[in-house]
Amino acid sequence: MATETQPGGPLAGLRVVEMGQLLAGPFCGQLLGDLGADVVKIEDPERGDPMRQWGRQLPQGVSLWFSVVGRNKRSVTLNLREKEGQDLARKLISEADVVIENFRPGTMERWGMGFEDLRRENPGLIMVRVSGFGQDGPYSQRAGYGAIGEAMGGLRYVVGDPSTPPSRVGISIGDTLAAMFATIGALAALQERNSSGQGQIVDSAIYEAVLGVMESLVPEWQVTGYQRERTGAVLPNVAPSNVYPTRDGQWLLIAANQDTVFSRLAKAMGVPDLADDPRYATHGARGERQSELDDLIAGFTSGLDAADLEPLLEEHGVPSGRIFRPVDMFSDPQFSARGSITNVEHPSLGPVSMQNVFPRLSRTRGTVRWPGPELGAHTEEVLAGIGISGDRLQDLRARGVA
Missing domain, CATH: 3.40.50.10540 (Crotonobetainyl-coa:carnitine coa-transferase; domain 1)
Structure with a gap:
């Protein structure tokens, strides 16, 4: 102390x-x-x-x-x-x-x-x-x-x-x-x-x-006239990267927008062919169908408790993390170890x-x-x-x- x-x-x-x-x-x-x-x-x-x-x-x-x-x-x-x-x-x-x-x-x-x-x-x-x-x-x-x-x-x-x-x-x-x-x-x-x-x-x-x-906010406007807007929990056209519900009422952030990572997520979800589906096979395709893909993933995550979902995603090499509150920080082994x-x-x-x-x-x-x-x-x-x-x-x- x-x-x-x-x-x-x-x-x-x-x-x-x-x-x-x-x-x-x-x-x-x-x-x-x-x-x-x-x-x-x-x-x-x-x-x-x-x-x-x-x-x-x-x-x-x-x-x-x-x-x-x-x-x-x-x-x-x-x-x-x-x-x-x-x-x-x-x-x-x-x-x-x-x-x-x-x-x-x-x-x-x-x-x-x-x-x-x-x-x-x-x-x-x-x-x-x-x-x-x-x-x-x-x-x-x-x-x-x-x-x-x-x-x-x-x-x-x-x-x-x-x-x-x-x-x-x-x-x-x-x-x-x-x-x-x-x-x-x-x-x-x-x-x-x-x-x-x-x-x-x-x-x-x-x-x-x-x-x-503020990242590239200024040159995006100056060069292209693009104005960033509020997008809630997501970045437009970057999918899947969002917070998803679990069966026990928690929220888990999953970031699987890279092609290889999305392939691993599809396997964890038990639908490996999803990674080859033309609707989701590329970064651009997933971005165009961001909302429907999020709904698909949410349907999967909401069927599992966070305690089961986290190790499953880790086993498949999918980056994820719960949305922590102080109570979670006090009981987390990473916080404790460091x-x-x-x-x-x-x-x-x-x-x-x-x-x-x-x-x-x-x-x-x-x-x-x-x-x-x-x-x-x-x-x-x-x-x-x-x-x-x-x-x-x-x-x-x-x-x-x-």
Whole structure:
């Protein structure tokens, strides 16, 4: 079981100051912390990160969501609207490798903490800036939420059933994509700093992060005028590749659209001649009859329980997988063998399970060392490192600065 220890992993020794809140900036901090960086999270003394109150389940008033996104971080409270709070933040940043912020563009500059201000004291600083629309352009000053970035980046339009309005993915995918691109940018900038000695800005816009994963959507429109539409659970003309019902009420995803794989599926279904039927023998033919082929396969799968269907398909080399919920993850041998879910001791909830650190490194693997800490849990420890302790710290606390 993970407990609070010294940072380890490939980024051990890297110092990060996280000034973001909610999800996009903090998820970038989580990723860096997972890989061993020392992440100091600056929060408002009164309210902290709003993520501390978010989540559909709040046992004992505790956000399980924050226990994940706040993990491996040290929480320091500073009022950044006060000059003294800004001065202390600048001191912390002057000794950091990376600073992360996801305020509306211009906020850091108003606080005297724009990149040019910070780099005067720390020329090698990497400043990661995550926002809805980026640091420039006509939309840069707009409030930018993940959902808006998903809409403008092209994702929302293609998600869902064609009979319904555009849908959303069931997680905050726009924010997390922007955070992942921000993390990649931070690591790239750190690598470049090894040769130049200079820091730089990493500008990660949510709408661009979404756009970046939209495959060939843009050239399809520009070259051919083809507009991708919502297609529900399938990709048009790629068959069979869908979710199919089982007798015991579960759903199994089967991906057998290649000719050789479809032949193996036909054998598993007990109708090997189906692979030679001109209606289904080629990729193009199956695509033209996608709906009727799906109905044919569903008739087969609905006659078997998932526990019998899965090994049958595996025996025939047909890629398949159940649609997992958490209950399935906890009982699955693959999750167990790789430790995909780990346990960490929470100060008020006891053992809490959460997803482990990904990706895995063979020699310097990252770990979950502790869950999201109590608000300000590390203020005294961190500020002592820059000479703030005793009566000075008490005075700052009494005045709401720390």
